[in-house]
Amino acid sequence: MFIDYGSVLAATGAAAAALCVTFFTNWLRQRSSGFLMTWACGMAVVVGAVVFFGLYEATLQRTFGAVACFFLTAAFAIAWGGQVQFRDGDLPLRPMVVLLLAASVPGAAIFALGYESIAYVIVNSVAAVLLCYMGWRFWQIRQESPAALMTIAGLHHMLGISFLLCAFAVAWEGHWQQEGMPQNWAEVLNLICSVIAITGIGGLFTTIYQERIARTYKVNSLTDALTGLANRRALYDEFEARDLPVDTGVAIFDLDDFKGVNDRYGHGFGDLVLIRFARLLEEETRPGDIAARLGGEEFCVISKEAGEGAFALAERIRARFMTIAHSRGERHMTCTVSAGVAIVEKDGCSLDTILRKADNALYLSKRNGRNQVSRSRRAA
Template sequence: MQKPGAGKDACMLLDYNSLLLAVGFSAACLSLTLFGTWMAARSDKFLLTWAVSVLVVVVEVFAYDAYIARPGTALGVLTLALLLLGFSVMLGAAYQFRTRRSPLPLIALGAGTSYALALPPMALGYDGLGFMLENALAALLLFGTAYEYWRGRAEAPVHLIGVALLYSLTAASFVLCAAVLAWDGKLVLGHAPSNWAEDLSLVIVIASMTGIGALSLALNQGRHARHHQREAQTDALTGLLNRRALFDLHGKAPVSAFTAVVVFDLDGFKAINDQFGHAAGDEVLKVFAEVLSADLRPNDSVARMGGEEFAMVLRRTLPETAEATAERVRAAFAARTVETETGPLRCTVSAGFAFGSSDGMSFDKVLSAADKALYAAKRGGRNRVLDFRRAG
């Protein structure tokens, strides 16, 4: 991003200074857009971090424009510090996007390390070495940013791979700038670097900034859409799937003879609410959801159907395995103690299960058969598991 405008051919459609200022203004617009997007969704804190990083780069652009006109040690140190800080914050934003953790430790590490390496030579008057190190360190920070997005590519492969590639391309342009300066071998320049690599880097920065901005905003919109979809399909109290989500997963496909549906119902739950209060009842439901979802296989699913009723769908299983799984849940829940304001509480659960058929049975019918087995288990004394085939 460091390139003087003086001495450029007048026949060029745009000199370097004009392009540099164009980067500054477009980056400022991107920063405002990111900040506005964050204001609309305060939970996406990475947008604020990213907006700050772009804003720091904007300040660096205009500081560097001043350095081009009047080279000086203090202004040179300031421009290096701003660019490296901006890219360190950008790396932190990528990490925050992927992990939802605080970016501050990574920002401090990136800025602190790059400052320790690049600023002393510039402060001592070795501006050529300072710019060389700045470009190399900027490339490392950008490659790190690309790697963070690459690691999170499973969330939205097309968008995140595109963002990672554009950050990598930008990083490569800084590597090129550092290599050209190293090839010249001048430790002292007395002015901003001036070579073809700087021109190419600026063009790449302009193009990449546009692409990264568009892809990242589209990525954030997609994340919001997925978040709303998850909310619509998740039971707010227990965090399990809700009835609608369970039917979306299994309601349309026929249930085979190797798929079991298990229905659970907490015993005496109304009495728990009446005696211990609804807060205690909610805690009981959360504890059971925890027990129910423990040790699930990847192809299995569990949901809260409503009230104190839950369901489990076991794929590729046998009757004895399905019964053992339901029995494990029953026994584990019976052994748990739920702490309430009025004292400890022990609860039990009843369950019934049914299988599909070799020619395929509707999910509704299998669920209804499991319900019948559940009611038979309730009539038989509760705190037990019953197979539909033995419920009659």
């Protein structure tokens, strides 16, 4: 055979070990990405499978071969769990353990009984099914990073087909009891595909992981940490390169005497009031509207509601907020809010312009006694 089987097996183990370290170190940097730790465990089990296959080849001890078969299919069951965790965020621990046992025990038990070739057919077939299924699932979620996830899906299918060929080659030979690893063209092809797949999948997942981090940082930079609403920067990013459409309604809200709330009840209580008001804005606004915290106790809503609709929205928010009782322990109080509304009535109106007009209307509400909504006096 022109390619040394043992060398390719060692290369497969080395690739799996390198990918295990990569996943683990990335997980240390981002503990919230638990799928990285799951995949690191899966790659560690692959390394264990390679080691035990090597021990079996050197000693012909069936125990080593049975353990290797168990580890190989267990690694793919763990990889499936990591894939679900990558997609949904939660590790399906119980289904993963059930799948691991169902996929790994039969082949390992049959190997231990001396029917090595039957075990090879079972183990390779199970691996092929799991890999092709994972490839199909990665194809389904390719929207997140199309090029990378489509390639990952393809690599899973390639590796799954190579395992299926291994099962076919052993079944074709028809020697159900044999000693040592089957060393045929399919096994060598499978190991070569394993090195390619492990290396390629590792690099592509590292890229996707970095893209996720970048997206997370971007979202965090545009989100108010306390309330979860958009922040001032998000508003200006949204309308930096374009003017607001005609008939857009803009309302600015400012909680009345909020400094007094903090002084009397503490900043923790004040934060609770801010969060409650943010949730009220989310409840009252429609899809397509933008609710943001401009800073401190000042909020803004950019709405498709124009004219009386925008004013009615601000009035509804004001009226509902004054009825909300804020409680923490024995502390109970209500709070009011003032608002100013401006409407974009002609083309070429920038965000700065309309915010300034809404802010002037807010000043009228404050000057006239608070807890009220005022309209902008001049058209925007």
